[in-house]
Amino acid sequence: MGKLKHVLAATLALSLAGPAIAAADDIKMGALATLEGAFTVLGEDGMRGVKLALQEFDYTAGGKKIELVTGSSDASPDSAVRAVRKLVEQDGVQIVIGPLSGSEGLAVKDYAKTQPNVTFLNGSSAAQDTTLRSPAENFFRFSTEGAQWMAGLGEYAYNEKGYRKVAVLAEDYSFPYTQVFGFLEPFCRLGGxxxxxxxxxVPIGNKDYxxxxxxxxxxxDAIFVALGGADAVNFLTQYEQSGGDLPLIGGSITVDQSVLGSKGKARSFVVGTPSAGPVSDTWDDPRxxxxxxxxxKAFPDGFPSxxxxxHAYYINSKAALLALNEVNGDLSDGEKKFREALSNLSFETPTGMVSVDERRNAIADIFLTEVIEGPDGNLMNKTIKVIPQVNQTLGVSYDKFLEYGQVGRENPSCS
Amino acid sequence: MDSRRLFSGSFSLKNIHPSVLITAVFLVAYPSFATDFFIFQIGAYSLILGTIALSLMMLAGYGGMVSLAQLTVAGLAAYLMAILGDNSMGVMGLGWPWWLTVIVSVLGAALFSTFIGAVSVRTEGIYTIMITLAVAVAFFYFVRQNYVLFNGFTGFAGVEPPTLFGVYWRDPVPFYYLSLVVAVGFFAAVSYCARSTFGLGLQAIRDNPRRMRALGYNVTLHRIVAYFFSGIVAGVGGVLLVWFNGRVSPGTVGVDVAIDILVIAVVGGMRHPIGPFLGAIAFVLLENFAIDLIDRERFNMVIGAAFLLVVLFSPDGLLGLWNRVRDRLRFRGNAQLSAERVNKDDPASSGSLEKS
Known part of the structure; x- marks a missing residue:
């Protein structure tokens, strides 16, 4: 009996504690990334981006100290919403940075609509509908999305490479759909x-191709491959072994360092593969x-680059901090001033100028790259071209863009 | 906690243990002092996970059949809610009225559970676990790759409870009471069931199936019926789960989550229907707050270590831990009592220690 009373009393005390109230001068910022599950390594790098931005501002913005609270999901939308709900409702954060993956982003956007007094900035999630269809007033994405990342690649494949007919191999979920759409839309408009x-x-984690x-x-004439990480390595190895000789075109995460750094013959085989994305490792620019x-310097145990x-988490965190500076840390009145500042923000990032459109999605530069063999025999992505200021509707009007329909396996039909 | 007497037929108000009253008052009054976060994400979510784990406890504790597919059954109910009812994805969403959707979803889940039972009850121990695990894995991959019915990787969003009697049932307080009513209802039903002829028969089959067969019981049928009942419990849990999340996707029915349900049941304790709920509360609290206790890269270790400690020091889970503490207190109380009496030279009570 006595024991039970103690347990009840403890539970009671815990419930009463409620959201911890920060010192009046502090601003609480929540960061959500995948710190468990298959994307742990990527989530940890996202967190490094947040910390890098905060360190740059010495954890102070608008004259107030910034307190960082982290949350973790396992890349499923359910866990993302649970983690973000804890950050907002229990830890009492006023600004949320995150999440990492596409379907999480859609779920967090829906949650944002129920929390009008908190401002959400995207992490690196790149699904199109997070901001394109029924966007949330308080969800900002200063990082670009999957279709924008493909900007210029379709034109390049058609005009420069001279490809007229391509096969597509991609993982079967929303992010590759978006990438395939972003590549095929201009390619097919040109006549491809x-x-x-x-x-x-193929399902994520497919082993046998x-x-x-x-x-x-x-x-x-070529294969457009939108696979990530181990899936890309597995496909390239097997395609090379079976004597495949078609040239490849890569999605944003297909020919990244994890593939280029791998050993074996597949390496030589990817030389000359064009690709596009929001960053280019070898961009020769001081910023x-x-x-x-x-x-x-900040993370000696992080990735080589x-x-x-x-990058995406860094940009979004930096946008939040810059806007806080602009309004002197004023988050009163449902963070109205802060959101206005975010909407009008236009700032210099390591990859060029970034601003947001009327649906709060980023307009930014995109990099067209091609795999080359470096002087020391290492494979690397050489920056061919910077496509300036790509917007979400890829140059056409919003209404016209909506007519293209939702991304999916058969969009665009292109035959 | 004295449900045995509660459902033994000789029930009277005087027989209610004070702790039951306190717990009941606490559960009912909880929303009046807790924050929305604690009502919804801790309270209601614990009750939902507890209900799903209860369906496993029923099978494993009374029937000796450890099924890893209970979450799959709940997940099927959740998917059926999205497919037959409304969702915001533009795939399926047949728009049936909510009551029909709920009934068909729960029955569908129960039939699915019966099917799982039918293929697995002839096996024992590790083989039952393997078959049910295979079902769980197959279901996970099936919904992830089937786009026509289950909308693949993305799953469904925008699944909401109906607005009834002017109440929006997804608001924290109404949803908490809804989950509480369901959880208490099934808790009572399982407690009653355990004392019924069917429940006693099931426990007897767990202890000695050959003898029960010799006595003329249809052991296989008995077990399959147990799967059917547990499917109803899990199915209702799944309906609440989809209302809680507002969405269902392959991640909801993943193998790691299925194992979480087993962990909840084992950590809580399999011997009494209250066990799964204790386990669920411990699990949800740890899942939410472990990240505040320790470096964010290591917080899963805290969760694992806590559960390992519970299982290591109390094979019966939290429930066993509690029983042990209570027995020790009682023992010490009796010892003190008798010591006092001996000191007072009270001859009438000497030897009470031995008797207890």
Whole structure:
């Protein structure tokens, strides 16, 4: 009996504690990333981006100290919403940075609508509908999304490379859909073809690509491959072993360092593969070089070069801090002034100027790259071209862009 | 906690243990002093996970059948809610009225559970676990790759409870009471069931199936019916789960979550229906607050270590721990009592220690 009373009393005390109230002068900022599950390594790099921005501002913005509270999800939307709800309702954060992956972003956007007094900034999630269709008033994305990342690649493949018909191999979920759409839309508008039956969708973590390789048509000029990490390495190895010789076109995370750094013959085989994305490791620009140097100095045990996740979290955190400076840390009146400042913000990032459109999605520069063999035999992505100020509707009006329909396996039809 | 007497037929108000009253008052009054976060994400979520774990406790504790597919059953109910009812994804969403959707979803889950029972009850121990695990894994991959019915990787969003009697049931307080009513209802039903002929038969089958078969019981059928009942419990838990999350996707029915349910049941204790709820409270508190206790890279270790400690020091889970503490207190109380009496030279009570 006595024991039970104690337990009850403890539970009671815990419940009463409620949201911890910060010192009046502090601003609480929550950061949400995947610190567990399959994307842990990427989530940790995202967190490094947040910390890098905070360190740059010495954890102070608008004359107030910033207190960072971290939250973790396992890349499933359920866990992302639970973690963000804890940050907002229990820890009482006023600004949220996150989440990392596409479907999490859609879920957090829906949650943001129920919390009008808190401002949400994206982490690195890149699903199109987070800001395109029924956006939330208080959700900002200063990082670009999957279709924007493909800007210029379709034109490059058609005009420079001379490809007319491509096969598609991608993982079967929203982010690759968005990337395929972003690549095929300009490619097909120019006259390129990609028949529906030459598009192959594999589950994440697929190991065996032999059936896909066997089914690849002979009459295509190239394969657009939107696979990530281990999936990309597995496909390239198996394609090389089965004597494949079609040139490749890469998605934003297909020919990154994890693939280029791998051993074996697959390496030589990817030389000349064009790709596009929000960052380029080897961009020869002082702003980017300074960013890489700061990253390496702050996190000696991090990646050799900041990933696009660290970059996206960094940009979004920095936007929040700059806007806080502008309004002198004034978060009163449902953070109205702060949001106005965010909407009008236009600032210099390691990858060029960034601002947001009327649906609070970023307009930023995108990098067109191609894999080359470096002087010391290492493979690296060489920056071919910087596509300036790409917006979410890829240059056409909002209404016209909506007519293209939702991204999916058969959009655009292109045959 | 004295449900045995509560459902033994000789029930009277005087027989209610004070701790039951205190717990009841606490649970009912909880929303009046807790914050929305504690009402919804801790309170209601614990009750939902507790309900799903209760369906496992029922099978494992009374029937000796450890099924890893209970979350899968709940997940099927959650998916059926999105498919038959409304969702915001533009896939399926047949728009049936909510009451019909709920009934069909729960029954669908119960039938699915019956099917799982039918294929697994002839096995024992580790093999039951393996078959049910296979079902859970197969279901996970199936919903992830099926786009026509289950909308693949993305799953469904925008699944909401109906607005009834002017109450929006997803608001923290109404949703908490809804979960509480469901949880208490199933708690009472399982407690009653355990004392019924069916429940006693099930426990007897757990202890000695051959003897029960010799006595003329249809052991296989008995077990399958147990799966059906546990499917109803899990199915209702799944309906609440989809209302709680507002969405369902393959991540909801992943193998790691299925194992979480097993962990909840084991940590709580399998011997009494209150165990899964204790386990769920411990699990939800740890899941939410472990990240505040320790460096963010290591917080999963705290969760693992806490559960390891519980299982190591109390194979019966939290429930066993509590029983042990209570027995020790009682023992010490009796010892003190008798010591006092001996000091007073009270001959009538000497030897009470031995008797107890």
């Amino acid at each position: 073809k990609s028949p529906i039956d030459a598009r192959f969708w 032999s059936s896909v390789i066997a089914a690849l048509p002979d009459d295509v 980017w070089k300074e960013f890489v140097a700061a990253y390496k 900041p990933s696009l996740f660290a």
